[in-house]
Each structure stands twice: as structure tokens, then as C-alpha cells.
Amino acid sequence: MPVNAVAHTAAALFTGLSAFPLTPLRDGGLDEKAYAGLVSRLAAAGVDSVGALGSTGSYAYLDRAERARAARIAVDAAAGTPVMVGIGALRTSEVLALAEDAQNAGASAVLLAPMTYQALSDDEVFGLYEDVTRELSVPLCVYDNPGTTHVDFSLELYGRIARLPNVGSLKIPGVPAGADRAREHVAAIREVIPDSVTIGVSGDWEAAAGLNAGCDGWYSVVGGLLPEAALAVTRAAAAGDAERATRLSDGLEPLWALFREHGSLRVMSAAAEQFGLVSEGNLPRPVQGLIPAVRREVAAALEAVGHARPATATH
Template identity: 65%
Template structure:
């Protein structure tokens, strides 16, 4: 389950309204039909931090119900360990195949804080867990020593790492180093879509993908090329998608871009982000639409 393409869809939330269940179900079913290897509900792209416990539990159920048997990994990050445990319980009750946990915080966390969080959560889990290393959002940086400690906890099945060095040899050396630290039962997944081809070519087992949640076909093409040893083809597909990566950089991340893309494709309403997030303005949406058409991502 923690290999190949894990696609993370948007959770459409129209302004101050509740989750658009119909649109979310459509997004999830679309991914299942495309043939992704797993679906990541309530990741960063899924705006989990903006939802109540009840809303998150409901989204988890809708994801599982509409995934057509594709494994669903549910994000359970929260400020307090109690809230994380509640989210984990709700995800398991919804039928999730796994959970994804980032160390969310307001006060800075220490390594011991983070280890204690995962230790308590995994002790109460009956399904596998992905360790989510997302320093750009959490402002917490995992050390290799902490990776190794966490990987020995029960239920830890994968580590979602941030970007790798741009140099091919250094990227491969980094992944090989992680392999030596981690048990064989723990996979390594790359996040940061612009680094996906580099990560998969360097030996990562999975791509935890933002664009895969809205544009599964090109994400699958890149993933399958890397998985079958067609490394140049994977790099070429990533280079073809460079205009999207540039937009992610320009807008300080991927969420606003994929939200506008989903609206452009008619998969959600125009307003699909929780306030105070405003999304892209009209000029920026027009630019994105041009990129989508030029890359032939509209089908």
C-alpha cells in the first residue's frame, strides 16, 4: 500500500460552509477510476487543520465509501495528542487502511515531544502509520536519528520525506542512507511534487502526490515510468510539468493552485477553500487555465 502513487485530493470547502461532500466523493472516485495505488484523504491538500473532529470523521467515511476498494490513508495531525488519538480512532472506524501523521504544533516541539507523540499514537493503532516530515508547514525538522527511532515503533510503515538533493548521485546516496537506517518493513516516500521523479529514480518506494489528487493521469505516467526503470521518461514528464511546479513556487505552495485547477475542471465550485484562504485571483486563475490547456491536462 505504501508504494507507487498515493494521490492526495482537495477537500472542497466553500468559504465558511461545510465540506462539499458530493464534490469530494467525485474527486475520490475519479482517483480510484484512474488506478492510483492509494488515496490520501485529509492531508495538507485536504485542509485537515481547518476542520472539526466531526467534519474530519465524515470526510474519512466519504473517502473510504467512494474509493472503490483503493486503500485510503487518512491524515490525523492535530495540536494535542488527545485530538490525534481521536482522529486516529475515527479514521479506523471509517475503514481507513492507514493513517498519516505530521507533528502539528503552535509551540516549538523537541525530538522527545515528537517521539512521545508517535509512541503514544502507534500504541493505540491497529492500522499502519505514515510519518509525515513536512518542515515547511510544521517548522519541525526530523533528524535521521529520530527517523530511525520512529521506524522501530509498531505500526510505522512509511516515512514521507521532503525534497532530495538536486544532484542525481547525491539524491540516490541520501535514499540509500535512509535504507540503511530503516527496517525493511518501512518504505520511503517522496513528497514535494517537483522532486518526485528525482526521488522515485533515486529509489523511493512511493510518491505522496499533490497533483495526483487532481491530475492522476500524468502523475501515474511519471510514477510508472520510474517504477519500470524508464528514468529518463520520468524526468521528461516532470520537466513537461515544470509550469505547474513554477506555479507552486510562485504561490507559496500547491494548495491554492490545485484548488483553482479543480474549479477550472468543473470538479468543484469556484470557491473551494476554507476562509481565511482566498485562493487565486482572476488574473492568476486565467494564467493557470492557460497552463492547464497548454499541458493538455483538461481531460
């Protein structure tokens, strides 16, 4: 695909709501039926894209074969909804192999975080993206997730990487508190990246603030299980109704509080179990699910935000 065609595709792909589902396990292996069900729910809800094998999708705990299979299942289950597939790994050679698998599976884009064990310099982070983007035929989203990678992206590094071929979006952490500071932060990023590169916010409880500050999309954990709720926030912000977007997000505070205390992955795992969409023990050990008392808190939070267990389940 020509570079200009990639840029056009990226501009359309990396906006709106990208929903990141769990990658559930069962008996130590990928629970293919449950995973397909999670993805198909998102497509049916009308999300703008599916973010397969993100951090919520436990990509770092899966081997290459599992990730290749998950990518194919996601593309098939999405039924035409664009799928972005995570390709992060410790070695560049592994990232390139995962990128090939994702493209062969029919992914519309790939998502790359600079995974580390040894601390990486800015030049080494840039080199990773330079090596990978050179080989791609689909757009790439740069995944800035300092909480897990311990890599801090400066504005200068954003700008260097964003000018590489095939880069279509930046997935940034939550924006600073306060509307003015949030707008200034997003504007500062825009000043150093090409117009063809979008900015998507993560950090779910700060997403409405990021969207209202001018981010183009939301890379959403909660959207992977409650797509309608996340879509409502995203659409309100896109329509310029910042007050409604904030109010809708504030209505999800019972979940945000649990995210902050226990981590979004474990909370979403418990919520998916509550809905009957996945089996118990769906996380990759040594990661463990929440204790029963906190699971009850999750159930109460879902009830409080108007999302009790669905009448029907796919698992």
C-alpha cells in the same frame, strides 16, 4: 491485527502513487458531493492509494466531525482503493480521537504530521508517535513536512520512530538536487529504518528525482487532480526508466512553476474549479483562492501540459 500482518499490509500499501485530493468546502461546510467525485476519479484512474485529509486536504482547518465525515466519504468513494487518512492535530488526545475515527471509517492507514505551536523537541516528537502507534490497528505513515510543521526530522529521529510498532512509511520532502546526492540521501535514510518501512517522496516537482533515487512511492498533490499524469511518472520510474520519468515530470513544469510561486493548494483549487469539479470558494478561510489573473495562468498551464477542462464534470 498482529504487528507482522500490519507490516505486510504496509509494505503493499505505501508504494506507487498515493494521490492527495482537495477537501472542497461549499457555503462554509464540507462539499460532500464534490469530494466524493474527486476521490472516485482517483480510484477510476487506478491510483495505488488515496491520501485523504493531507495538507492539500486542508485537514488542519477542519473540526473532528468534518474530518470523520470526510474519512467515511473517501473510503466509500474509493470503492476498494486503499485510503490513508490524515490525523494530525496539536494535542495527542485529539490525534488519538482522530485515529479512532479514521479506523472506524475503514481507513487502510493513517498519516501523522507533528503539528506544533510551541516548538517540539525530538523527544516530544518521538513521544507523539510512540503514544499514537501504541493504539493503532492500521499502519501509520510519518509525515515530514517542515514547511508547515517547522519540525526538522534528523536521520536519528527517523530511525527511532521507524522502529515503533505499526509504522509503515516515511513521507519525506523533496530530495537534494543532483542524482548522486539524491541517491545518497535516500540510501542514508534506508540505513536507519527497518526494511518493512517504505520511503515516499513529496514536493511534486522533485518527485521524479526522488523516485529515480530509490524512493518507493510518490505522495502526490498533482496526482489528486491529474492522476494519469502522476501515474505515468510513477510507473516509468518503477520500471527503471529514469529518463522517461524525468521527461514526463519536466513536461509538467508549467504547473510546477505555479506551485513554487503560489503554493500547490491554491493552484490545485483553481485547477479543480477550472475543471468544474468544485465550486468557487472551496478553500477554508482565511485561506483564499488565487486572483483572476493567476487563475488564467493556471488555465494556460493546464492547456500547456495537455489537461484542459474535461468534457464532463462531476459538480
